[in-house]
Amino acid sequence: MGRKIRIAIVGVGNCASSLLQGIEYYRHAREEERTQPIGLMHYDLGGYIPADIEPVCAFDIDKRKVGRQLADAAFAKPNNTTLIWPNLSCTAVTVQMGPVLDGVSPHMEDYPEDRRFVVAPHPPVDVARALKDSGAEILLNYLPVGSQQAAEHYTHACLEAGVSLVNCMPVFIVSQADWAEKFRLQGIPAVGDDIKSQLGATILHRTLVQLFLDRGVELTRTYQLNTGGNTDFLNMLNRNRLSSKKRSKTEAVQSILPEPLPSEQVHIGPSDYVPWQEDQKVGFLRLEGRIFGNIPIEIEARLAVEDSPNSAGVVIDVIRCCQLARDRKINGPLTSVAAYFMKHPPQQLPDAEARIRVERFIRGEIER
Numbered sequence: 001m002g003r004k005i006r007i008a009i010v011g012v013g014n015c016a017s018s019l020l021q022g023i024e025y026y027r028h029a030r031e032e033e034r035t036q037p038i039g040l041m042h043y044d045l046g047g048y049i050p051a052d053i054e055p056v057c058a059f060d061i062d063k064r065k066v067g068r069q070l071a072d073a074a075f076a077k078p079n080n081t082t083l084i085w086p087n088l089s090c091t092a093v094t095v096q097m098g099p100v101l102d103g104v105s106p107h108m109e110d111y112p113e114d115r116r117f118v119v120a121p122h123p124p125v126d127v128a129r130a131l132k133d134s135g136a137e138i139l140l141n142y143l144p145v146g147s148q149q150a151a152e153h154y155t156h157a158c159l160e161a162g163v164s165l166v167n168c169m170p171v172f173i174v175s176q177a178d179w180a181e182k183f184r185l186q187g188i189p190a191v192g193d194d195i196k197s198q199l200g201a202t203i204l205h206r207t208l209v210q211l212f213l214d215r216g217v218e219l220t221r222t223y224q225l226n227t228g229g230n231t232d233f234l235n236m237l238n239r240n241r242l243s244s245k246k247r248s249k250t251e252a253v254q255s256i257l258p259e260p261l262p263s264e265q266v267h268i269g270p271s272d273y274v275p276w277q278e279d280q281k282v283g284f285l286r287l288e289g290r291i292f293g294n295i296p297i298e299i300e301a302r303l304a305v306e307d308s309p310n311s312a313g314v315v316i317d318v319i320r321c322c323q324l325a326r327d328r329k330i331n332g333p334l335t336s337v338a339a340y341f342m343k344h345p346p347q348q349l350p351d352a353e354a355r356i357r358v359e360r361f362i363r364g365e366i367e368r
């Protein structure tokens with residue numbers, strides 16, 4: 001349909017695997033599924049379909065991924081997400097060694113190799129050069145939570161190579177004024193930070209909080225406890241790496257409220273690593289409040305969902321929005337796109353409003 005959207009991937013983990021598999025899955029979608037595609041918010045987005053997304057470059061640091069074809073690395077251990085589509089077409093892309101920096105938490109050493117990252121012995125490539133050589137236009141950052149230095153390193157490389165950043169993880173870059181300005185000055189768009197899953201704990205929590213507000217119910221306290229058995233959850237056992245993830249998830253919910261809850265009345269974050277859950281995430285939500293006549297009310301909800309396809313369903317739209325912005329020569333953060341698709345955008349908006357703005361952005365009625 002549209003022309004190809006050339007992407008680079010940093011971190012060929014579960015999220016990248018689900019995205020690549022999803023692209024193939026929808027490439028092979030039957031004609032009748034294209035008008036009513038299962039699991040997509042848009043099949044055609046501004047003239048681009050999922051199959052227009054073409055990986056041209058990938059970086060990782062794991063010995064089971066570096067030096068291999070991206071089509072194989074996407075299925076290598078410790079990835080453990082469910083299978084959507086077994087044969088990937090990205091056989092021409094070889095995963096290159098990235099700079100490790102703070103990408104790997106030392107506590108992972110205590111776990112079996114099958115479940116954790118194992119650093120390859122190769123020297124890192126020059127990321128900016130590799131990006132330029134590949135012709136990539138958009139880089140997806142799927143680094144582990146807490147990889148501040150690594151995220152900044154890849155961002156600098158993006159700026160040097162004129163490549164847009166879609167920051168799927170919670171190191172705050174696109175939402176920070178100084179970084180945003182750098183993308184503006186380079187004349188390229190960027191979207192971030194921390195992808196909001198298609199139907200994950202964040203959007204469910206925000207929707208329930210919005211329901212309280214819309215119905216005149218006072219929210220007095222709430223929690224969201226999440227467990228999972230993938231490397232994302234294993235990595236987050238190191239509490240020192242967790243602060244930005246907790247902030248991103250908490251602000252996503254607090255921002256709905258006219259007055260944020262006192263910090264001791266709200267607890268939101270990844271809670272434990274349960275290996276047998278594999279890539280299944282379980283989120284437990286509780287909301288307490290007061291209805292008419294100061295009478296108490298409680299809601300408990302349990303969400304169980306395969307974690308990584310849940311993020312891929314959103315990234316597939318963000319990539320295409322970012323490409324539309326590049327086509328239209330828009331620079332800097334895409335605010336409405338980020339407000340709808342990211343947990344920690346430059347500007348928080350209610351989801352219903354953000355959605356309307358995204359549709360207007362896609363139609364070209366508003367700039368960002």
Ligand SMILES: NC(=O)c1ccc[n+]([C@@H]2O[C@H](COP(=O)([O-])OP(=O)(O)OC[C@H]3O[C@@H](n4cnc5c(N)ncnc54)[C@H](O)[C@@H]3O)[C@@H](O)[C@H]2O)c1
Pocket residue numbers: 010011012013014015016059060061062079098099100101102103104117141142143144145147150168169170194195196197200230231232307308310311
């Ligand atoms: N639904 C979701 O799964 C979801 C939603 C929102 C945000 N996220 C975030 O997306 C990110 C990726 O999630 P994931 O489940 O794919 O994680 P993952 O652990 O499966 O993958 C991370 C990958 O990064 C690689 N890596 C580590 N250091 C690196 C470096 N310096 N350079 C290049 N590669 C490096 C690892 O080897 C691994 O392949 C995480 O930060 C996660 O919190 C995920």
